[in-house]
Structure formats: C-alpha cells, structure tokens
Amino acid sequence: MGPKIVFIGAGSARWTSRILADIFLNEDLRDSEIWLMDIDDYRLNLISTLARRYVKELKIPMEVHATKDRAEAIKGADFVISTALPKGYMYYEKMRDASEEHGYYRGINSVEWNYVGDYHTIWGYYLFKLYMEIARDIEDFAPDAWFFIVSNPVLELTTMIGRETKVNVAGICHGFLGYRSVIEVLAMRLAKEKFGKNIIPHCATHRAECYDELRRIINLEDVEVEMKGLNHVIWLTKFEYKGEDAYKYLDNWIKEDAEEYWSVWREHTMSPWDLDLCPAAIDMYKTYGYLPIGDSVRGGTWKYHWDLRTKQYWYGPYGGPDSEIGCAIRILQVRRRIEEIARMAFDRSRPISQSMPLKPSGEVIVTLMDSLYNGKPADSYEISFLSGQVRAPIYVNILNNGTISNLPDDIAVETHVRVDSSGIHPISRGTIPDKLYKYVMLPRITRAEWALEANLRGGRDTLFQWLIVDVRTRNMKQIDDVINAILELPENKEMAKHFS
C-alpha cells in the first residue's frame, strides 16, 4: 500500500488534475490512496469523476475517495496538499472594489512588495483561519503527515503554520523556475557574440527557435544559478556560466538588446504573466543589484504600480496580471479552464486519457512525495523546459532557522533543498545581500508580520496600522471609511467581529 495523499480544496480542478497526472505517471506512487476533499458538491464531483476515469481507463491500482469531511480525509494521511480558498476568488474582488471606492487603487491588500492580486494577506482572515484549522486537523489525525501549502499567500501561511503548529509544513510555488529567463539572455548574447545571429525576436515571442538555438549554444551543465529570498520576493543571487559571473551578459543585453526585445514583446506578448525580462524586472535589477525571479517581478514599490498607465509602462500592454486588465484576464482564464475540464470530464463519449492525455506538470510536489515516502534523496527534478528535458533544482518554502543568516529564524524562506525520507533540508546557506535586505526583505517581512498579527490576533487597530503607512491614504477619515466598507460586506460578519 502506498501513501495516503489528500487534496484539500480538490475542486481547484486544473491544479489537482495536473498533480494527479504526476502521481499517475510515477511508478512508485501508483498504489497511492487518493482523497479528494472539497466543500463544493459540483467541484468535488468534477474532480473525482476525472480522477476515477483515469484510474479505470489506465488500470491504475489506486483508490480514489471523495468527501466533504475534512477530518475523514486527513485521518492517517501521509501528505496533505491544500489549494483551498474559502469564499472563492470573487469575494476578494468585492473587497478590492470596496477599497477602490475609498481611494485604495487595487485594494488595501496591494502594498509594497506584494501587488499580486490573489496573494491575500491583510484581508485573508478566512483563509488564514482555514489553514490553521486544517493544520489542527493534521495535528490531531495525521501528526506525521507533510502539509504542502499551495495556496497563496505561501509566505504568510507557511510562516504561520511553521510557527503556530507542530505540523511538517512546506510552501510550494513554481515561481523560482523563472530563472530560465537569464539563460535565454545568455543565449541571445552568445548567439550574437559568437555566431553573429540575432535571436532576440524569437526569444521575445518565446518561439521554439529561441530554445533550439539556446540548446545548441549552451550546455546547461555550464550554467549555475542560485536564488535567495522569500516567496514572491526571490532574487537571482548567483548566475555563473562556465564558472564565471554571467551577470555581465545581462548587463550587455540591457545596453544593446533590451530595447529591441521590449519592442517585439510589447507588440506580440499574449500573456499578462510574460514578465521575466520586462522593463520592471530590469529596473529592479538596476536598483537592487539582482534580478527578481518569477512572481517577484510583480512586486516592487508603487514606482511600478501607481496607476494603470504606470503598470503598462513597466509591465507591457496588459499592465501585468495585477492591473485591472490583468486581473480580469485572470478571472476569465480560471473560468474557462474549469469549464474546459468539466466538458472533458463529463464527456463520456471520449476516453479522458485521450481528451486530456497525462503529462508531467512541472510542479515539484510529486518529487517531494516520492522522495519523502519512498526514501529517494533528491535535490533536483526533471521538467520540460526550454524545449527539452532538464533537471531543475528543488526550491520550497520552509522556516528559515539559519538558512539565511541575516533573516529572522521564524520566517519562511524560499530555498534550494535536498529531500529524503528524513525530511526537507535546505542546501544553500549564506546571507541575503545588503541592499535586498534593506529595501526588500525588511519591508516585506514587516508586512508579513502585520498580516499575521491582524489575522491571528485581530482588533481594528491592526487594520489601522496597515493603512496609516499607506501612500494612498489621504486623511484619517479615509482609513475608517475603507475599514468600515470592507467589514460591512455581508460575507464579513465574522471577520468584522474579529477586527472589532
């Protein structure tokens, strides 16, 4: 019998189905016991229908259980994976609307180093509460289980569970994979310098020609990268090619190629998330000395986020995923994807394994389970990447405890780890560079602490403290007004008590 793997909020069907695919494809996890838990009947039916059809069609010897009872699901689990988002994403849009009516553009949740539209910190009361409840269930019913937190805010939730409970916890985010962008920069530069070839337009449009050329020119073994920081504020602190500092390639790219790249990119980009080398990323590199990786690009200060026009200047035509445009596109995509999966799951005229063939997700989570459960040590995993199979380092979020010596011990850091049957162990140690510490880590940690205080301890003043330092605050009455507007939403009755 294999591990008991529990999905909380399993109705996040796209994500769950991608991880299920990884499990189905892993020879050593095919005898797992899968528990799908969600409070929404329709969504639970959708994901369990999907899972059971695969199992049946592909003759996988796996039990699939569906339940609305969280404790039952968690009981005796080896792994608990949660993507649960209580009250749904539109609830947060209501709070954003209420905020904007009182002068807080993009909502009171959007502040320095966290402008990500669905990274709910200060207004995440129900979310923080649910994760504490899940963790308490794990303490009671599966004390040895690993709890993988996939829901944002990964930084705050992982820190909270790590501090407040005895649960084995790791926060999961694939943002760190954004480091591939500097390898593309390297390819663009080497193609030009060595072969007089301009692949910038291919790379700016993410065409196969870029990646093919990249793999012809670069042996990925010659590239060494290391990222340091917190979830969504993680930076490329090491970038070497053939043993030498390779940031010089980025410097030359900025000088000679960036304008061309951006002009093609502005003309063709098809996704608000297509930001790895956008003007904001490069400006942050110039300002803080290191390239921001993955979703970190979406952070920064109000310099990049003042209004839609500012966002479009720094993040391209959609203003990034966190502008009013990008946010609407995100919602539209979520809806379309669920619709699409539902169509296939319930269309019994075609085998599900044909309409949605299993393919690796690129997520790290199944490697973690395989390593922990089956005792296979790993510090990297194979993913499809740059038009081929490559090994990527395993990065997860765990409590710092000295990994980055100039950050507090009890904050979750996103770090390269080695995983084996005894647990998850950070590999890279050291310090976060001075400028990042001062201008990124300190403000971000401050906000994380304030969000935790607000959601765990409550009291109206914890909201006031959040807003009295907000650049959008024009007067004291505005603070009271926006707090009232948010707490008076019908959904926020309980939350209003917490903050009274």
Add this chain to the structure above:
Amino acid sequence: MGPKIVFIGAGSARWTSRILADIFLNEDLRDSEIWLMDIDDYRLNLISTLARRYVKELKIPMEVHATKDRAEAIKGADFVISTALPKGYMYYEKMRDASEEHGYYRGINSVEWNYVGDYHTIWGYYLFKLYMEIARDIEDFAPDAWFFIVSNPVLELTTMIGRETKVNVAGICHGFLGYRSVIEVLAMRLAKEKFGKNIIPHCATHRAECYDELRRIINLEDVEVEMKGLNHVIWLTKFEYKGEDAYKYLDNWIKEDAEEYWSVWREHTMSPWDLDLCPAAIDMYKTYGYLPIGDSVRGGTWKYHWDLRTKQYWYGPYGGPDSEIGCAIRILQVRRRIEEIARMAFDRSRPISQSMPLKPSGEVIVTLMDSLYNGKPADSYEISFLSGQVRAPIYVNILNNGTISNLPDDIAVETHVRVDSSGIHPISRGTIPDKLYKYVMLPRITRAEWALEANLRGGRDTLFQWLIVDVRTRNMKQIDDVINAILELPENKEMAKHFS
C-alpha cells in the same frame, strides 16, 4: 595625570558646560586634561573662557586646551565626546521649509517612529560624514579611546560607527530617565487608594508636593523598572512594585485619573517636552502594550502627527516639541541659553562659580568615564530626581550583539549596562515583545537602514525609496520635485553630488 577628555563641537556651550561641571565635581577626574574643539571661533572662545574661569576660581588642577584642529584634539585621547552638528540647526530648517513647500509636512525627515525635529536621518548627509571622519581620526590618533556620541540621531550614528569602524563607541541619551513618570503614576494611585488623597493636580504641574508625597509613600527600592528598545523607541517592558506587576496602577490611572490629569496639564504645561503621560503616550501604551519612555512618546505613526491640530490633540497646546510651534520654541530656547551663558562667561564682574554654580547635570557620561578610566564598576549612578537623590540605572546605546535576541546583532540598542575598566557590558538580555517588534522595531530599523544606505552609499534612488512609501506623497512628480528642491539649496552642493 588623569584622562584626556575631548569635546568635539564644544561650542554647544550649555551641554559642554554641564558635563564640565560633572568633571569638576568628580574628585577622581579633577586631574583630567580637557580639550575643547570647535570650528566656530566665537563659540570656542565662549566655552574655553567659561571652563578656564572655573578652573582658576576653584583651583582645579586641570589643563584646558582650546583648538580648531580636530586631529590635534583627538590625539592620544581617552574620551571623545561629540555634540557637533555641521552647518548648524537652521540649515535643517531650510530643508524642512523646502519639503513643506512640496507637501511634506514637517519635512521629509519626519516619518513613522521618528518625528523628532532635530533627529536628522535621511537628510543628515553632512552629519553622518562628519561622524565618520571623527571616527577615522580616533582610529588614527586615539585607537583605544571611547567615543561618546551625544548628537542625534544617536541610533543611526552609533550603529554606523559600530559597524563601519573599529572605534569603541556608545551613544548617549538621557531619554530613558522618563521612566520616573510611572513612579508618579504609582504615587498618584497609592495616595488615592491608601490615603484618600488627590495629588493629581500637583503631579500634572510637576510641583514639589507631588514628589514629596511620592517619597513619603513609596520606597524607591520597591520599584523595579526595565526598558527595552532602540534610542527614541524604548519601552517600559518591566514595571514592578513590591515584586508585583505594577502596570495595573497605570491601568487604573487611565480609567480614573487621566482625564483630570490631562485637563490640569493642558491648562498649565509650560514645556512642549512635558509629554511623559500625555494622551499620545497612553494611546501608544494601549496600542502596543507597553509605555513609551522619554522621547519615544514623540514617535508613533502619522496617527499622532497628521497636522498641527492632530499633534495638539495628542501632545497638548504646543503640539509637542516637533510641531511648528514646538520647533520654534526649541530654536528660541537654544538661542536664549547661548546668550545667557555668554553673558555670564564674559561678565568678569562676578565670579562664574557664583553666577553659574556647579551642579550635577544628571547625565551619565561622567560616570561612564570615571568607571572606565578609574576602574570603578557601576551599573547605576546618582542623580537628583523626584526632589531627592536617587540611583538611576545606566542606559547607553551599543551594538546589540545578542542583547535583544530577536533584533539584528548589528543595530545599536539602548540598554541597561554595567561599566568597568574593561568596557561597557549589557546587563539585561531577553527579547523585545512581539507587538513592539512588529509595529515599532521593524519599521524603525527599516528607516535606520535606509538612512545609513543613503548617507553612506548615496545615489538618488536612496531618496526615492524613502519617499515612495511616504503617506504624504501624492504623485511621482512630487518626489522628484522635493528631492530637487532640497538638493538645489546652496548648502547642498556636495550633498547633491553624493545623491546624483
């Protein structure tokens, strides 16, 4: 031969004369060699005239030297005490004016947890530079000397010298003595509870009746206090009476007596600095769980400082020393005091020891020198206090290095110390309470780091980063405008280069 004691910026005549009085009165320091250094001829003449008249009249066997040559003064020194403020206090008022013209009320230097009008951080370029130069002189010419920093910003300057140089450094501030206010609270409560006596009006006006009663009711040995924090953000973390937590007396005072106290105080207060128990102090206690001590009351967030009316609500009729009113009063007092000292120093018709009789200053600095130089261990010193002589604990600012375990090692903390010939040693260890850590220490340390980065490393962006999170910033142009306005002041030619 006794120690060589050097005053840099000795022309801060009132302060220097008070410390000289302590030296003259200390039997074991009467053979000191005094060096007075200032770049201003008039001020140097003033303080050296004063010092030499005392020495002559009182037949003190002390050499008094006056010089404009800093290196000469420092050479072979045992103690270097600096109150130097390059360009004078009116220079900073010009920057405040330029800021206010661009919408930054009280100047860009005034931000969360530092609203003190003469605590110059972000715009202290010349000040930070001078202190580095003094420290380099000490490294070169008096490597074993102790450097006592009396000039604000004590937090930033002490941290800077501690980090960047090899000099023995301590930051000196008497703000911690503000803890007496809770002893007055204790007296008001005990007088009422035990003897049915109302001494609130006496205490609100700081009349002798209050202190006489206090000493009748309370044996000061029964009171134990401890403060924790950084300079100007230090909090009463322990307050015990007869071995029991005494914060309950403050709670009852707030419930039953505060209104009466405030009403008398508002009617009679004669000083903008009379703030130990003002409404802001009590509101901070309610918000953060501990009473702010000394100048810490002047901190807080914009909640207390939004405009003059807000300041007057929280700090009384003058709006505290940092309002436009209080600031003008401060300048007036500085001018009057210098004028007064000059009158006496140059009036040879009366012995100076009669017109300005020597009396102890209440400052800790001479105790430090006596302990360090003469090997007399001490963790407290005698001061006139509450209408009598009491022993107060010695608090100074030194690099943390684990004293407060949840603060970074390389930030200067204000802490109780024991002093002996081997150095200055922190006594009280432990952690800063959670809420203070989150809402006070993190934001204050962030600003300290930003000020150090700006003044040590420069670059226009270090000013931009300061302002992009400022609640007074209304648009991006305003940031550029205020930076330009400040850097275009004729005095700021060099500073403008540093920040270009």
